[in-house]
Amino acid sequence: MSNSENMFRWDLDDAGIVTLTMDDPNAPVNTMNQTFQDDIRATVERLEEEIGDGSETPIKGIIITSAKKTFFAGGDIKQMSKATEDDAADMFNMVEDMKASLRRIERLPVPVVAAINGAALGGGLEVALAANYRVAADARGSKIGLPEVTLGLLPGGGGVSRVVRMIGIQAALMKVILTGAQMNPSKALATGLVDEVVAPEALLESARAWLLGDSAKATQPWDEKGFKIPGGDPKNPKFAMNLPSFPANLTKQLKGSPMKAPRLAMQAAVEGAQVDIDTALRIESRYFTELVTGSQSKNMMQAFFFDLNHAQGGGSRPLQADGTPYPKREFKKVAVVGAGMMGAGIAYVCAKAGMEVVLKDISLENAERGKSYSEGLEAKALERGRTTEEKSAALLGRIKPTESYDDLADVDLVIEAVFENTELKHKVHAEIEAAVPETCILGSNTSTLPITELASHVKREGDFIGLHFFSPVDKMQLIEIISGDNTDPAILAASLDFAVAIRKIPIVVTDSRGFYTSRVIGTVINEALRMVAEGYSPAVVEAAGRQAGYPAPQLQLADELNLKLMEKIAGETRAAAETEGVELDEGGVPALVEAMLHKFERPGKLEGKGFYEYADGKRTGLWSGLTAELREELGITPIAPEDTDIQELVDRMLFIEAIETQKCVDEGVLLHDADGNIGSIFGIGYPAWTGGTRQFIKNYDGGVVVGGGVGNGGTGGSGAAHPERRGVAGFVERAEELAAKHGPRFSAPESLKK
Structure with missing residues (x-):
């Protein structure tokens, strides 16, 4: 040898x-x-x-x-x-x-x-x-x-x-x-x-x-x-x-x-x-x-090794016409317009990455309040020994609060982070474009509004791109980059460079209402609200979310997103559907949301009352009125625990998001399975053991049930284990079973049946 x-x-x-x-x-x-x-x-x-x-x-x-x-x-x-x-x-x-x-x-x-x-x-x-x-x-x-x-x-x-x-x-x-x-x-x-x-x-x-x-x-x-x-x-x-x-x-x-x-x-x-x-x-x-x-290790290796390497390694980064990479772009100075919680968080991660940050709001007082968010984070980091006085002072020194657009004259990138309103964003983008240099990338942190429509009101449409951060920005690892119909590929490549610079995991999607992550998470929250409207115990609905492996159950998420915002987004989606002549299947959700908002005035965590009760910003338990006043108001007949199949509820949650993801693939919103898997796990909390929404379909295993047993819940009926159901064919079989029982929203898209 x-x-x-x-x-x-x-x-x-x-x-x-x-x-x-x-x-x-x-x-x-x-x-x-x-x-x-x-x-x-x-x-x-x-x-x-x-x-x-x-x-x-x-x-x-x-x-x-x-x-x-x-x-x-x-x-x-x-x-x-x-x-x-x-x-x-x-x-x-x-x-x-x-x-x-x-x-x-x-x-x-x-x-x-x-x-x-x-x-x-x-x-x-x-x-x-x-x-x-x-x-x-x-x-x-x-x-x-x-x-x-x-x-x-x-x-x-x-x-x-x-x-x-x-x-x-x-x-x-x-x-x-x-x-x-x-x-x-x-x-x-x-x-x-x-x-x-x-x-x-x-x-x-x-x-x-x-x-x-x-x-x-x-x-x-x-x-x-x-x-x-x-x-x-x-x-x-x-x-x-x-x-x-x-x-x-x-x-x-x-x-x-x-x-x-x-x-x-x-x-x-x-x-x-x-x-x-x-x-x-x-x-x-x-x-x-x-x-x-087994199936779970396949799913998790796919997501946390192969797909994560794709996302972090520039797998979705476009190439130039001659097949060569676009030159890497550096970002020394960025501007964030809108100093609310999202804008403040974006400013912090940029400053932490060593960039100079201009934090702009309508008043200096608002902008300084936005900077105080970073000051609070740094105070905690100092207390826990995770930074030094010198490093903390340097980081905070890189954030400049302002009320004037004059301070945006030399920035490399601007990220608009104002309220989710089309007219307001159009107004702000016009002001931004007039203030920044021609070389500046025009970014918008929007979670639902189509990027192409937002870009239509600026002169440099090719330089406009969606940069969707997740809250809280300092903790959430994902950034969803949305390329509009007219976005220059060079701007997309540069945006991926920016994501790497601020140590975020980027996924790339094309334009549509809600893009990928917001569109998909909306389906599962609506499904949970349907369950409540159908008479399932809210505590059981939340338990099903936890047992499925979601890091946060759906009613908790609804509180954190806020029902006011959800009602507004639902209204815009409904109006867009009517324009296209499409009829939405919303079940009892609109009536439930309307009652929570306008009858009981419980919009969510921000106001200290939603599906949960809160004390000093912390959840203390589900609102008792969910099983009393709300049911009486909407005429909901409770479903008894012995008639509740937890696995059925779990499958409804997992399948509704996977099916919507398949629609995103069919419509060209998702171009890579890796972006779908990483976006669903890191952005909207799809259970890690599934490997993400795309992997859940491709490697479906009907033998995996909650609680580790065969069948679960009161009846064990359709929620029982079916180990013979495997892969796409097994997924389609279970989807059609759910569709027959709960409606066509669960019917597998034709692309899967083929």
Whole structure:
């Protein structure tokens, strides 16, 4: 075996230390691909042969490090995403084979140290965990952790079994495995995942120093006689008393969502803690295999790896006519017109990205009030130690409140963020265009108003683009970029550059009323309001939203969006439909909204009363009048709990959004599935386990039900599990079933039936 054939470069020095440098010749990063599996097996065989029993070997210790910028990128997601239930046996054997190599490394009679030079996530950390000692370089951007649960998986390369034995069951689950936390080296040290953090240039020297020092040990703690898991194991009476709270807390955290990975990760940890390390590793492999060959991991890998890379990597960035990329554009100074909550948030993220920001409103007092939002955020960041006085002062110094358009004379981009009213926006855009330079991009933060129509009132229509931010802007990662009919592709490319500069995840859509995200979220909120109007208990409707996996249930969302705005948007949509000769199917929603607004004066969270009651801006519970006064006002007959099928309600929510997304695809509003998936998860809270609205259709699995059982709720009828329903055909079958029962809005579009 020559070194050129092996990704583990072998260097033996005069002190008897072998440095194994991982450097996959066929990939930009090291992953647990076939090359790794073959080469680690061959390397282990060579180590065992040359070391023997350790008595006469020149090898005194081993350093595992990497020649790449990262230490090790983890599992081969392309390979894993293709695994099906038919591949279960092969997948299990492959994982077991790879883990056997790591196990052989940690049982060598000489000490092994992992010199972690950069990011070590998932499988990367699992390689390091097989060493006796871990030294991490304090490299910029380096992340250490086990994020598998965020991809619908669990750490299957020994991560669960070893971390449980290193820091205890509770800490392993709550701090590392179930959170999927990606920690900087210092946090990883505090958590107990690494043993030492050093400057990058001192990494190999520190690794050698440990190997040559008195504390170097070749035996893992869990291989020593009498080893006990920190904090106890399930056989320990004190620990056993607290064990029932683990699944209870997880259920509370998941809110009934059908997400499998956290549950199986907990089972692997608890079951594995009751047996020896080798049996624990096998238990872990079985649960990993179940997840990696199932539908949820496919969905989540598609969304959070492939689709996210598409969005963040410029997958929707247009090219010039000759096929070359547009030159990257820099933004040094931007203007935000409208200093309300949205405008204030946009100003903050721009200033945080290092841009000069002009925050304009009709009065200086209003503009300064908008800046105070940033001041509040920075005060909290200082309090929590997330920034310094110097950095905070510099950030706030970049925001200039003003009432004068004269301050917009040299900006690169302007973002209008005034009230959602067409006439007002036309007036403001005319004022903006007269004040800014010819090179300035004209952006509008609108959530529903067609961009082409807004652009028709400016001279430079080609420079006009929609930049739809989500509230609160400082927390929400998504930005929806809307290209109007006349938007210049160069402006779209530049807008994507802006999104990257302010660290947002961009999706690109074409123009229509509501674009993509607002249009789709409107369908699910309306569906929830229909359920209330039909007589379902509002508490049950909210429970269905939570159990589906939505981060916020629908009535809560309605309160946050505000019924006044919803009524206004519904009115404009209704008027547009009438103009086109289209009849809308609105059910009992308009009457319900009208009663809430004009009879009971409960518009939403902003006014402190909506579907929920509020105290000091915090929800205290659903308004009791929903099951009393509102029902009496509208003549609603309550549906008894025993006649309620939770799964049916869940399916109505998931399907109505997926079907509307398909219509967006058919109409050319969505051009890439990745934009649909990322937009639905990061923008409007579509459940992560589905992989997004497009992936939910393409990889539909009728066997997934809420609560983890077959059928759920009072009747279990049409909401019961149907594992035979798979893919687009299965989706269509269930959609037609819902349409027959609830109306044609659930009928699958012809494009799916084909």
